[in-house]
Every structure is written in structure tokens, then in C-alpha cells.
Amino acid sequence: MSFLDKIYKWLDDRFKLRDLLPPIVKHPAPEDVISNPLYCLGGTAFLCFIILVITGIFLAMYYKPTPGEAYKSVQTIMTAVPMGSLVRSVHHWAANTMIAAVMLHMIRIYFMGAYKKPRELNWVVGIFLLLTVTTFGFSGYLLPWDQLSFWATKIGTGIAGSMPIIGGYISLILMGGNDIGAETLTRFFAIHVLILPMAIAVLLGMHFLMVRIQGISGRL
């Protein structure tokens, strides 16, 4: 008996792996799903998400969310922190790739009619995922506190703020005041690293659970 077998047996004695694993391990992946790359888009988005979590944690170790320090801390990440520039750039590219992959994934679902009965609710969860992902991008954009972040956020909060009825409240909630300043930066930071990650974890859990229960659609 090899060492791995021993570990397996030890765990099996305690957790009945024999009953738990086969449905996962032997679960068939249909052939047309494997051979058609369009089905990779959801997985690509998920991989990007994992990369974003990891690189994001490292960025958070150096980043300081105040107007006085934010720009300097990003500058330090880019110039002084070992591999800092790579980590930040991978975070940047993974974010853009994720948004593109989510959009293409949604286009595939639409044109293949994969949102039809029984998958209506998974489409609805998907739209909330799309909103969450773009809000991630929006909130992250401000954090480096450079000219681009500041003015792009100015446009964004301006647009959100001119929505009828709710616009005023939304811009107040987002900016924490009448203009973009220290309050806005800490808020965007909290949204970006606390609120949205929790929201997306719940949504992704629902999304994958539904895919698992209902299977991938298609004329198999």
C-alpha cells in the first residue's frame, strides 16, 4: 500500500470518502461541452476571480486608503515592493479579462438560449453577478488616486447621481459627501475589499449550485 493509499484510507475511515467522492469524481462532463471552447468562458471568469483574490490580498498589504497616502503607496508597490509591479499589473489585467469573459459568457448563454426553463433564476443571478463585477471595477478604479481614477470616478458618480429619484441618495452613499474626497476613498475601499467580495461569494455559490443541480444545457 503506497503512502497516498494510507492517507486515503485514514481519511476514508473517518469521513466515508467512499460515498462522498464518486459523485464528484465520476461526474461526467458531456462531450460537446468539452470540445466547444465557448463553454470555457464561465470558468475563465472564475479563474480570473481567484487570481484577483490572491493578487488583491497582496496589494492590500501595502495599500493605504487615504488621499494623502494612497497614491504614494501605489507608487511604492510599483517601484519598491519586490514583484509589486507584476502583482498590480496582473490584478489589472485579470480584472479586465474577467469582465470581458463574463460579458462573452452572457452572450453565449443568450444566443444558445441556455437561460430557458429550468434555468431562468440562474440567468437572474448572472445579471447580479454582472452588476457586481462591473461595480468591482468601478470601485477599484478610484483606489490608486491618480488623475485617471479621480476624473473617471467623477464622471461615474455624476452619471449615477443624475438618475431620477434615487440618484441623489446613490451619489451621497457612494461619495459620503458632496464631492470626491477622503470619505469617498475609504468607502470605495470598503466596498471593493469587503462588501463586494462577500456579495460575489454568495452569488457564485448560488450560480454554481444551480449549474450543478440542473446540469449544462445543450442538445446532448
Add this chain to the structure above:
Amino acid sequence: MTLIEVEKHEVEEPKSEPVRVRGLPFFPHFLLREVVVMCLIAGSLILLASYYPASLLKPADPFDTPTPIYPEWYFLYVFGFLKFWTWDIGPIPAKIIGVTMPMILWYGLLILVPFIDRNPSSDIRRRKLAVALGIIALIGVLYFTYYGIVHGE
């Protein structure tokens, strides 16, 4: 390639015979492929990141408006539509329409897609209307994105 055959009950047609699905077992064959694809994507991201590092411009200055300024590319269509729509409708000012249409109406419409499209067929040849509307929506979003780029502030 190792293929296995399993019985699978179609969800859509409960009364029909169970169909046989040809496929790969999840472990290890399917997982191996996934790992290869994951390495390719991760590798491309690292390449992109090294050749085109994330930018950092001058520090934010609330008193110096740069030109032109653009929002992120995935919000350009909202921005573009706002620039495009200059007509008041009755008492509703153009700006309100320009903001409401691409955000509230568009997302509302997207959420409702499965409930609007009651056609049960997922065969693309039998969903001409849905496909046509989808293509129009895509062209619309691309057009307003383009409009947003050309008319940056």
C-alpha cells in the same frame, strides 16, 4: 481520450427515454484539461502584465481637469448614450432619459429576458426574433461604446 458512458435523464423532457451521454469522467481527464487551460490563461495574464504594466498617472488633482477623460471601457456605452441622447420627451429632460435608459431600463430588460422570451426552443433556427433582438442589442452597445470614445469629454 477516455470516454465513459452514463445514463442521464433529460430535465426538459421528463417522459422521454433516458439518453446516453458520451463524456469524460470529471476526474482525472476533465480536470487535467481544465488545468492545462488554466495554465494558459494564467500565463497570458502574466505576459500581458509584463509587457503592458498597469499605469499610474500624476496624483489626483481636483482643480486640474485633464482632457479627454473617459470612464472604464465597460461603462463607455452608458457614457456614450448620455452624449448621444439630446432630446427632451415632454416634461422629462434629455439628461434623465440618457441616464435611465442604459442603466435602469437596460438592466431591467436583461433581468427579465427569461420571462419575456417564452419560446421553449433552444434551437437557434427557431428563435429568429430573439436572435435578431440580441444582435440589435449587441450592435447598439458597440455603437454607443464607439460614440462614447469619439465624444470623450
